[in-house]
Amino acid sequence: MAEKMSCPFCQTQVEYAIENSPDWYRDPSLPVYRIDCHDKCRQYWLEAISDPHPQIDPAIVTFLDSLNDEQRTFVSESTRHACDNGILIVYNRNILQYLVTDWHYVKAAVTLYELNNVSFQISGIGFDVANMLFFLDTADARFTLRLHRAGTSIHEIRSKIYWLQALWNEASIRTLSPVPGRDGEMIQCPSPNDLSPRYATVYDWIPGETLHGLPAAEKTPELIRKLGIMVGRMHAVSETLELPNWFTRPRYDTDWITAKIEAALGSDTDTSAEELAKLSSLSLRFSQFVAEHGEERDVFGLIHSDLEPHNIIVSDGQPCPIDVMEFGFGYYLSDILTLSRHFSEDEQTIFFEGYQEIRALPTDYPQQLALFEEIRVL
Known part of the structure; x- marks a missing residue:
C-alpha cells in the first residue's frame, strides 16, 4: 500500500515512495522522494538524505517553509506545466531557489511593460533554469517573456532582436516579435529587491501548433x-x-x-x-x-x-x-x-x-x- 503525505508544494494529500533517483539524474545512487500529486503538481522527485533514516533533504524543507502562498503556487504550477510537456524534474534546494528567484525577476519585469493584470507561469517547454521562458497572460492576450542568463551581454540580446526584425522586414518570415517596455526599449533590466540586474525581453504570442x-x-x-x-x-x-x-x-x-x-x-x-x-x-x-x-x-x-x-x-x-x-x-x-x-x-x-x-x-x-x-x- 502506498504511503501518503501532504504535497510539499500544494499541500494536498498525495502518494509518495522512497527510491533511488532516476538513471538520468546526476547521481542515480541518491535517495529521493517520488511525489505523485496527480491532480495538481503531477509527478516530481525531491532529493533526500538517508541518515539517520530516509527523509526529504532538510534544506529543501527549510526553503519551502520560507515561501509565501503565491510562491508555493508558482512552484506547483511550474512543476505541472513541466510535467505536462514531458519534462521530469528532480528538485534539490538549488533548483527550487532558481525557480523562486526567477519568480521575483518576472514579477518585477512585468511592471516595466504596458500590461495590466498579468499572470505568469513557466512555459514548461524546456527547463533551462538559466534562460527561463515564461508565458504572460492578460485578460485578452498572451505573450512570452525570456529571462536571460545572468551575465548575458546586452549586445547578444540586441543582436537576436536585430536578426528577428530582419527576418520579418526583409523576408516576411513571421517569428518572435519583440514588445517594447513602457520606456520604449525592447530590452528591460529588472532588479528586484537586492538581486543583481538581469535582462528580460517580451515577445508577441504566435498561436498555432x-x-x-x-x-x-x-x-x-x-x-x-x-x-x-x-x-x-x-x-x-x-x-x-x-x-x-x-x-x-x-x-x-x-x-x-x-x-x-x-x-x-x-x-x-x-x-x-x-x-x-x-x-x-x-x-x-x-x-x-x-x-x-x-x-x-x-x-x-x-x-x-x-x-x-x-x-x-x-x-x-x-x-x-x-x-x-x-x-x-x-x-x-x-x-x-x-x-x-x-x-x-x-x-x-x-x-x-x-x-x-x-x-x-x-x-x-x-x-x-x-x-x-x-x-x-x-
Missing part, C-alpha cells in the same frame, strides 16, 4: 514546401544582411567543428581502430570541404542553429521559427540538415525544391549533408 506536435494529416506537401522556402529565405537574409559593429553571436565555424572532431578522436582510449579511421576520414573530408568553400557568405552566415520541429510553430498554415537562443554564425547546411533529417525521402525532395525556389543548393548537396550528419552525431 509546433511542427513536432502537428497531426500527420496536416504535414502536407505544401507545408513541407513552405518549410523549404522559409529556410531559404532565412539564409537569403543572412547572406546580404549588413551587421552593426556591436552585433555579437556565437560562431559555429571551422575551428568549432574541427575542435569537435578532434575531441571525438581523443575522447576514448578504447575507441576501435575502425572507429578511429572513420573519424580521421571525417576530419580529412571536412578539411577538404573547408578548403573548397571556406566561410564565404554564400555558404556561411547567420543560422538558427536549433531548427528542430519543436522550434517551428505552424500558424494559419505558415511555418514560424521560434526559440533562437542558439542562433549564431554557421554553415547553412547545418540548418538544412537539422530540419530535413526529420522528413521522409519524398518529403526531403519537396523541402529541397522549396528551398531552391529561393536559393540554389550545390549539385553535390546530398554528399555535403551526409558529411554534416556525421559531424552532428559526434
Whole structure:
C-alpha cells in the first residue's frame, strides 16, 4: 500500500515512495522522494538524505517553509506545466531557489511593460533554469517573456532582436516579435529587491501548433514546401544582411567543428581502430570541404542553429521559427540538415525544391549533408 503525505508544494494529500533517483539524474545512487500529486503538481522527485533514516533533504524543507502562498503556487504550477510537456524534474534546494528567484525577476519585469493584470507561469517547454521562458497572460492576450542568463551581454540580446526584425522586414518570415517596455526599449533590466540586474525581453504570442506536435494529416506537401522556402529565405537574409559593429553571436565555424572532431578522436582510449579511421576520414573530408568553400557568405552566415520541429510553430498554415537562443554564425547546411533529417525521402525532395525556389543548393548537396550528419552525431 502506498504511503501518503501532504504535497510539499500544494499541500494536498498525495502518494509518495522512497527510491533511488532516476538513471538520468546526476547521481542515480541518491535517495529521493517520488511525489505523485496527480491532480495538481503531477509527478516530481525531491532529493533526500538517508541518515539517520530516509527523509526529504532538510534544506529543501527549510526553503519551502520560507515561501509565501503565491510562491508555493508558482512552484506547483511550474512543476505541472513541466510535467505536462514531458519534462521530469528532480528538485534539490538549488533548483527550487532558481525557480523562486526567477519568480521575483518576472514579477518585477512585468511592471516595466504596458500590461495590466498579468499572470505568469513557466512555459514548461524546456527547463533551462538559466534562460527561463515564461508565458504572460492578460485578460485578452498572451505573450512570452525570456529571462536571460545572468551575465548575458546586452549586445547578444540586441543582436537576436536585430536578426528577428530582419527576418520579418526583409523576408516576411513571421517569428518572435519583440514588445517594447513602457520606456520604449525592447530590452528591460529588472532588479528586484537586492538581486543583481538581469535582462528580460517580451515577445508577441504566435498561436498555432509546433511542427513536432502537428497531426500527420496536416504535414502536407505544401507545408513541407513552405518549410523549404522559409529556410531559404532565412539564409537569403543572412547572406546580404549588413551587421552593426556591436552585433555579437556565437560562431559555429571551422575551428568549432574541427575542435569537435578532434575531441571525438581523443575522447576514448578504447575507441576501435575502425572507429578511429572513420573519424580521421571525417576530419580529412571536412578539411577538404573547408578548403573548397571556406566561410564565404554564400555558404556561411547567420543560422538558427536549433531548427528542430519543436522550434517551428505552424500558424494559419505558415511555418514560424521560434526559440533562437542558439542562433549564431554557421554553415547553412547545418540548418538544412537539422530540419530535413526529420522528413521522409519524398518529403526531403519537396523541402529541397522549396528551398531552391529561393536559393540554389550545390549539385553535390546530398554528399555535403551526409558529411554534416556525421559531424552532428559526434
